Amino acid sequence: MRPEADPVPRLTEVVTRRLAADPTVTPSVARTVLRALGGAENDDRAAEFDDAGIFLRAIRVRGFRGIGPQAELQLPPGPGLTLVVGRNGSGKSSFAEAAELVFTGGNRRWDGRSAAWREGWRNLHDGATARIEVELLTTGSKPQLTIAKEWAADADLPEATWTEQHPPGEPTEFDLDRWAGRLELYRPFLSYSELGALVDGKPSDLFDALHQLLGLDELTVAQERIRMRRLELERAVRDSRQERLELLEALETVADDRAVRVTSLLRPAQPDLAAVGREVIGTFDDPAGPAGLRAIVRLTLPTAAEVAEVATRLAECGTALTEGTTADAEADLRVLDLLRKARDHHAARGACPCPVCGRGDLDEAWARATDASIATLAARVDALTTARTELSDALRAARSLPDLVPPELDFDPRNPPSVDTSAVRRAWADWAALTSADYTADLPDRLRGAHARLVDELDLVQQGTRKELDRLDEVWTPLVPRIVSWLEGAREVAARAAELRTVKKAEDWLKSATAGLRGERMTPLETTARWVWQTLRQQSNVELGAIRLQGNAGTARRVLLDVTVDDVDGAALGVMSQGELHALGLSLFLPRATVEESPFRFVMIDDPVQAMDPAKVDGLARVLAAVAWTRQVVVFTHDERLAEAVRRMQLDATVLEVQRRDRSIVEVRVSxxxxxxxxxxxxxxxxxxxxxxxxxxxxxxxxxxxxxxxxxxxxxxxxxxxxxxxxxxxxxxxxxxxxxxxxxxxxxxxxxxxxxxxxxxxxxxxxxxxxxxxxxxxxxxxxxxxxxxxxxxxxxxxxxxxxxx
Structure with a gap:
């Protein structure tokens, strides 16, 4: 029994201590690392796995691969070595493939091969009711566990009924999510095709498997989170830069002063975003911009009918005034005005001497006589007074028609150069000047002429303004939303610049920390792998040295195997024979499959002896026997050499022989x-x-x-x-x-x-x-x-x- 190990601290605790101990780490970098690591730990995970100490008790197969009627492979459910022997075609590998299929839902021997490898999964002689059942023995309150797959007569391979059962309970649907993570991490199956693939397959596959086994998958997820955030921020920087260059290219083709100004602001590698914002916002408020131009288009004038009505009234009132004005009427008006003023003086002062001549008194009698004179004179000049009043009203009506030059027209006529408002402003000024003009006989005609000229000039400038607006709609206006969109993104990029620097530092720190932890945790696995190789190699000149994981998430990843040939450094794949490569693959598989944390207390190996010379077969027997002290080791082989080596070296082992008779009848007996x-x-x-x-x-x-x-x-x-x-x-x-x-x-x-x-x-x-x-x-x-x-x-x-x- 191994002594109880101290509980392994959570990765968060380990990383927190290392962050605190590193004087180069800033608080923002530490927060970024811990936030990413916390997110990795909080990711959705597979259901908790509560089964442990799993041993194989029996494999029962019917109608699958080389097995027709049901055949049963009974295994001693505990630590020990079991060899399942038989000639090629006896059906022994069908047991191994069946067990792998019922656990994982797949088979590595078929992966990556043509569909023909899977089409023959049903037995030709008795495959109508195919079924695989694996009986397990586990620790805990429910030690018996059965996992089964069963197919209807017309079902395809993926269409099985997949169940698990703790007798005497009823079968339930197999919880693949609960099992998948453990099966991937501590995979207990190794087929012949995998032996070579462990070493010469995709370099990243072995790296990922070992990295995950070291319990560093949370660091990998955290590192990937930080990397993705860095890529997101860097992508925003690149996109902003590329969009700025595209805007510059588009603006340089626009003959517009606003485009010229924005171009000059965008040309520096680090543009003044505030200035760009002011310039872009100014295009909406600029009198020369689209809003000002549209204001010009909205300008209106009194209609010709309204002006004609006022001019006619002026002319009529003027004629009536001329006709009513005579010398006598003018004299009467002057006398009337004088009498009214004297009467007002009397009303204010009472009886008093005449203020003009000083002779005579302005008494009540005078007042009565004066009132009578005023009434007589007023009646005589009534027509002239009415004419003057109506003319005054007509003048007010005429002066209410024109207005001052509107501010919409009051901007530099050079910008934009295609809209010149100088003529219309002069016409409008002439029109507005009529507000202070006295009545003359030609005033009605002047009013009509000024209005006509102003209408013509305003119509002309509005036509030009509409054309300018159309031009801007085609070239400048579509660019404004693009500039605004770029500006928003550029502001976001600028605001995230500090975060990008922090994320880069956090990523570099986490890469370094992961490499350090990886080396520490790899040491015991490396020791086991080297022991397995040392035992297996038996007379090989190849010596296995360090096993190192190179790379990180998001980069090229591989496992470096340091080997020497007669004390000369060499590359593992280049100097090893096929048998040595298989031995090396087994050296990498066994430490992974037999770590103490694995819930599977068994390993199942199919045909490991092929391509091995006799010396390595002896080494293999010793390795398997050593592993079998704490694990249930089940080895399938058609090669008699392994069983012979076990007997010769007097190693404890159970040997089961599989024989196949006609019509796929498979029998198993103790050999x-x-x-x-x-x-x-x-x-x-x-x-x-x-x-x-x-x-x-x-x-x-x-x-x-x-x-x-x-x-x-x-x-x-x-x-x-x-x-x-x-x-x-x-x-x-x-x-x-x-x-x-x-x-x-x-x-x-x-x-x-x-x-x-x-x-x-x-x-x-x-x-x-x-x-x-x-x-x-x-x-x-x-x-x-x-x-x-x-x-x-x-x-x-x-x-x-x-x-x-």
Whole structure:
């Protein structure tokens, strides 16, 4: 049992301490890092995973791949090594693929291949009701767990009913979200196709898998958040710069003073945004701008009919005044005016001397006489007085028609140059001058003429103004919203400039901190990987050094494997054989799959022996046996060398043999060593009465001979390897031993022994019975021998027992 480790501090705590300890970190940078990290921790996550200590108990398969009627692979549910052996096509890999499919919903062996690899997923002989069921044993209050996938007869591969069940509870829908994260992080399955892909696949895939396994995925998410914010801010800067350049290009083609002014303001790399804003806003209020021009268009004048009516009235009143004005009437008006003033003086003062001549009194009698005179004179000059009053009213009406020159016309006629208001302003000034003119006989005609000229001039300038507005609508006006939009974005960019600087510093700091934490947490995994490689490599000249993760989120990412070949540095992929690459892949897989935090206490490896030379097979057996002390290790292989190495090195293992009969009937049985299997088969043949005697005798003798050969090769490997001979040399000598007697000679006499001296050596070592047992086991398949088959089995068993000593 491993000692309880101290609880691993949360990444937020680790990062907070490092931020506080770094004197170069400003408060704004620290806030940016922690905010991003807090967001990463608060992201939506998969449901909590509460199962742990998961072991495999059984895999039951029906109608899937090479398995027709239901077959069951029972596994010891606990730490230990289990080898599932069988020839190619026996159905053993169907168990492995079925388990992977029921856990993950996919199969790495099919990934990236054509649809034909998935089309044959149903068994050809009995695939109508396909079902996969994996029985698990877990820790906790509900230790039994079953995960199953079942397909209807017409369903495609993705259309399965996927359930999980804690007996005796009812099955429920498989919660993929709950399982997916753990299966990705601590994936316990390794197929042959993945062995090479772990090393020579996409460099970023292995990086991401290891980085996530180190528990740094929150840092990756935080770093990605900061990176995306930096890219967003930088993109805004680039877009603003590019839009400014495009605006400059468009403005330079516009012949307008406003465009010229805005162009000069936009030309610097860092434009004065306030000045640009004032200039753009000014285009709306500028009298020479569109608003001022539209005000000119809105100017109106009295109609010709209104002016004609006032002029006619003036003329009529003037004629009436002329006709009513005579010398007598004028004298009467003067006397009348004098009398009225004297009467007003009397009313104010009362009786008094005449203020003009000083003679006579202005008394009541005078007042009565004067009132009578005033009445008489007023009646006589009434026509003239009325004419004058009406003329005065007509003049007021005429003077109310014109107005001062409107401010809409009061701007520099040079801007815009196409709208010249000087003529209309002069005409309007002439028209306005009529407000102070006295009545003359020509006033009505002057009024009509000034109005006519003003109407013509205003119409002309309004026509030009409309044309100018049309021109601005085509070139300048569409640019104004673009300038305003750019200005808003540029102001935002300027406001975010400090944030961009902070984000860049935060990103750099987090990259450095992540690399440091990554190195610290990678050390134990690297140690395990190097131990696995050291054990596996067995006579390889390649030495594995440091394993380093290079890169960060958003950049090129890869795992650097430092190797040396005979103490000379080299590149891993360039110097390793296929078998060495597979061994390296296994070295990277096992530390990932067996970390203490994984809820899966099993690993399932399919065909790891391929491309490995004999020495590495021995190393593989040792590695698997060591891992099996704390994990359930299930290995599928058609290569007998791994099982042979396990037996020879006396490593604890359960060996299960998968056999396939006609119509995809698959059977699993506990396998003993080959010698015992051959002898068991021989006894079964003896007990089979249906076989003709001659055929039975031939088959029994063949099994006995095979048992002798297997025992001889086992002893030869054990003895020669113990003497220090390397695996390649051992296999060369074994391959050279073609006959049964040659194999026995190699086992008991060694490399220098001769087959011709075998009998003499056997008699000297053990006695005559050994020679006779070997003779009968060798010849019994071809010629009759002098003993029964049961006795031959007994003697063969005695012979192989002697070889095993």
């Amino acid at each position: 003993s060593d080959p010698v015992r299997r051959y002898l068991d088969d021989a006894r079964a043949l003896v007990r089979t009465p249906q076989l003709p005697q001659a055929i039975a005798d031939e088959l029994v003798a063949t099994c006995c001979r095979s048992a002798v050969e297997a025992a001889s090769l086992g002893r030869a490997r054990r003895t020669l390897l113990a003497d220090g001979m390397n695996h390649r040399e051992v296999e060369r000598h074994i391959d050279a031993a073609q006959s049964t007697r040659a194999k026995v000679a190699l086992a008991v006499m060694g490399v220098g022994g001769k087959v011709d001296d075998l009998n003499k050596h056997l008699v000297a070592r053990e006695g005559k019975w050994v020679v006779e047992a070997l003779r009968d086991a060798t010849a019994g398949a071809h010629v009759p021998i002098g003993r029964g088959m049961r006795e031959l089995i007994t003697e063969t068993e005695r012979f192989v027992a002697w070889l095993a000593r």
